[in-house]
Each structure stands twice: as C-alpha cells, then as structure tokens.
Amino acid sequence: MNEAERTGKIKTAEINRALGVFIFLFGIIITFAMVFTETFIQQMTDMVAGLVLMTIGGGMLWKATHTLKKHKPEEAN
Template identity: 60%
Template sequence: MKTNEINAGLKAAQINNALGFFILAFGVIILFAMFYTDTFIEHMTDMVAGLLLISIGGGMMWKAKRTIKKLKAEKAS
C-alpha cells in the first residue's frame, strides 16, 4: 500500500475507535438508566438497548484497534 492510503486508513480507524467509545459509553448510561424505571417492560427495553449499544461500540473499538495495529505494522515495514 502507498503511504497515503495507510495514513487514510489509520485516520479512519482512529475515528471509528472514538465513535465506538462514544457508543459504548452511551450504552452504559442507558444500562444504568434501567434502575430508574418503574415497569418490567421498561427494564427489559433499557437492558436490551444498553447491551446492544455496548456490543456495537465494543465491536467497533475492537475492529478499529486491530486495523490500527495492522496498518502500523505495514507502515513500519
């Protein structure tokens, strides 16, 4: 790969890492909001939404970190 393509990939991966962290943090907030609801349906809705957001954010961060590691190794060689 060319250096410009590697740098663009690194920048995109860093953006995805930051976005994944934001989504993960928002999922944690929703998960904690579950304790302030009244009904069982509200509990389950908040729990499912929070866990879904946490898994999406964690997956984005995991994929971005793998991409960053791969591109940095490719840039070094």
C-alpha cells in the same frame, strides 16, 4: 498499499475508535437507566438497548484497534 491509503485507514480507525468509546459509554448509561424505570417492559427495553449499543461500540473498538495495530508503523506502537 501506498502511503496515502495507509494514512487514510489509520485516520478512519482513529475516528472509529473515538465513536466506539462514545457508543459504548452511552450503552453503559442506558443500561444503568434500568434502575430508574418503573415497569418490567421499560427495564427490559433499556437493558436490550444498552447491550446492543455496548456490543456495537465494543465491536468498533476491537476493529479499530486491530486496524491500528496492522497499519501503524512499529515505532509508533
């Protein structure tokens, strides 16, 4: 793998990490919104949507962290 490919993977991982944090935090907000809903169906919808978003965001964070550890030089870690 040449330097340009490695740099591209690092930039992509950093972008995915930022997006993962945003999606994860948005999932927490949606899950917290369960408190303010009136019916059981609304609560379950918020819970499922929040957990799905938190899972997606957490997966993006995990994958980005794994990629950064693999491709960043040792002195930058």
